[in-house]
Amino acid sequence: MSDFYKINIVTHDIYRLHDTSGDKYHPEKPGRITSVVEHLKKGMLSTNLNFIEANCPEREWILKIHNNNYLLRFEEACLAGKEYLAHPDNRISYNSFEAAFYSCGSGLTSIDYVEKQTDGVFFCLSRPPGHHSETSLALGFCFINNVAVAAKYWQEKYNRERIFVLDFDAHHGNGIQASFEEDPSVFYASIHEHPTFSFPGTGYADDNGSGKGIGATLNIPLKPGSGDKQVLEIMDTTIYDALERFKPDAIIVAAGFDAHIDDDMSGLAFSTRLYGEIGMRLFVMAKKFCDGRIISILEGGYNINALCNSIETYLAGISIKTGE
Amino acid sequence: MYISEYMTKDPLKINPDLTISQAREILDSKHFRHLPVVDDNGRLLGIITDRDIRSAYPSSLAPDEERKRTLEQTTITPVGSIMSRVLSTLSPDATLDDALLFFRKHIVGAIPITDKENKLVGIFSIRDMIKAYSNIFGLGEKGSQLIAVEDDLDKKNIMSLIVRVLESNNISFTRIMRTGSRIYIRAQSYNIKSIKAALESEGLNLIERKVDV
């Protein structure tokens, strides 16, 4: 029997009120959270779980990344009963604005706990996701860039100057990249399906930041059909080296699970097991490079079954006690 | 599809009696590879490239005496005497295909664009060509993905069927390309489930990327 560290799941009931069911094929639905909760409670990690309620973040933190007019427009659209924001992909309902705030709050809440030296690992089980949204742009089911806001928060509230973001969602996190393109203090590394094929069509290997931020953006596009072999090699070489060179004070993982072979939202073919392997490596690297300061924030993952199993396996990987 | 959208309009141009060394200064300071040469009425006479200029300068292996003489020459010789006379140009309403064919035929880095009176109105370089095609293929355009559908010659009007399905389902798209056995759609949406459902309901087959390494 393996032994695991405490697994803190930061989540909130309001996430289920962000209702996208007006489009019957909309993949970003409340069941993504509720099913995972149920699955984890029944599974092998059940005795290690500790559920924490996400706090609502102060607006000032969200304004570090987003434009106030954009937030007002978003709120107004929800209250006015609009069906979507900017593009039919971004379905909204009456409570979406509030849900998006609390979704962002999950990251900040986790950071507070990490900084209070709380035991265990932290996973933000939140929605709507964030990594496609930009300053004044809702895109790809995302409204508020949870990871980008968390990076700013960690830097400015706790003086953790150097933040490393690893994004293993199947899609390029254009919003995170745009937020820190010129900022050498936040390193954005993304492993995603090649932009020639995949949404959102950004994240070419050639993009490596701009201005002072050159070298602090690392895009690793994968050919459709790529899977475990390619990713493990990248984790052990490219990502390890980038972390070693960057010397982060903290790591934020944009943890999306839509690269799973059973998830039809991407052309990648990751196995469930791969997420466990990634988790184990991240645990070791966070220990080695930044005193274990790491949080993970959910991004995509749309095949409910694959999502449940992948998150569970990832959590097992990142929390397993390796005889030390 | 017209080169006028992508060319450099009203480009920097020089007079044929400028000296070689003056032309060199301009090329170097602006990091240009070529300069069009025009007469007093703005009519195109020729084009001078960084290569033409370089070959007017002495070789570093030449004896001192000869070097000195050749260097002196560059300060008095007009560019008009060493420029390439331009025999072919394109007009602003030439298309990108015309430009592509031009580059395939002539070994040049840029095409002078002239109007009916042979007045220079622009210059279209290979770099402009790359920009134009990146634009047309939507390179780096945010918010889209490429959907591949199996082509089916037995299906009548498959192209119009695709367009109709996309439009009636409010799925915006910017390009449809037919290449051999596949039809590629650049769809402006993340919601592949809706796209799939719409296309499949009309009997169209999407090609899964996962198995398509």
Ligand SMILES: [Zn+2]
């Ligand atoms: Zn994704």
